Amino acid sequence: MCVESVPPPSSRLTRRGVLAGAAALAGTTAALTAAAPRANASTAREGRRTGGDLVVEGGTLLDPATGEVTEDAVVVIADGVVRSAGRRGKAAVPEGAEVLDAHGRWILPGLVEAHIHLNTATEARDAVLLGATSARSGSTNFYQDIAVRELAREAPGQAPRLRAAGIFVTPDLGDTILADPELTPLAKLREGVRSPEALRRVVEVNLARGADVIKTRVNERAGLPEQDPLAQVYDREQLSAVVAAARRGGKGVLCHSYSEKGCHDAVMAGIRSLEHGAFVGERTLHEMRRRGTYFTPTLTAIAGLAESSDPVLAERGRQYLPVLKRAVLAAHELGVPLAAGTDSSGGKIKPIGREVELMRAAGLSALDAIRTATTGAAKLLGLERTAGRLARGFAGDVLLVDGDPLADVTVLKKPVRVVRSGFAL
């Protein structure tokens, strides 16, 4: 029980070794080799091109930032980056460029998914094909998300541009205790990961492994019938210890929360975004607005519970979904920033367009619902100059959809074509 006897994470923990190990676990090594055959990694890094050249032409372009709609638009992408986007004739189209015909379709930026669990290469690929060209991880079991992030850099068509969370900061690590040898001293702790030292240790191992964000929890899980999602597992002080350790590494915290008090404690502890948050109260929403704390309600996951074959989970879903929808609308009306996230996991990737559909069903306008999966989520991920719009300098990530998303956001659930960093998939 003496956490002071636990040494700090060792310096032998190198990024290279970590990435190789995590890639093997995620089954991504073969995918990488297939996608980018090369003599060795270091030569490929020098001066390599990371994106494709493509001209998307003829469709109706929607800019989520302004709501502006441009008919007969042309988007020019060079080396994976947008060079111009707007009405035909405004920009020179490079001769001989590959052209993607978008006539009769709507052109949107690739969507941003703010809460997803990508434990395998297949899930990463599915997420992109379903429209999420950028994403934030909600943690993985064995650091696969760190490898997925690298996979996305090497072979953009295979994974969303990712903010990785590493492993979940939770009282009981379970099998995840084996994710890193530096975690094993925590197995001696009878009460699990609860002391400030133990909490700090898990955050620091995540940071050493290269996590971009830290994921923790205040409540138990909703998706397991034997757990009570309103039961609190960490108090404000413990959450503050997690936030402080993350901040020392310059990172923000996303926090799984359900109960009114749990949400309040998490927000007061200084988290960057509240995840799920079904019973978030008005005092907490005001505090979130004041602090700029994001709300990622993951309506898709709660709606999924309602369809569960388990009667406890189905009842939970039916009870929580209308409460959560009201919280989403209240948050939006107060000016709390919202981010779309499906909380997909376990091999079943849901289209991020489904979350937009549920944001709309909660009462947001179509444009505001689309913003939760574009400009809004992009800002949460620190990608506001990269993702969420098609404008000069932004990533060449494009969605083609069949129909006007401002009239019917459900078209986003079935993108007819996805372009990732200038590569048409």
Ligand SMILES: [Zn+2]
């Ligand atoms: Zn999650």
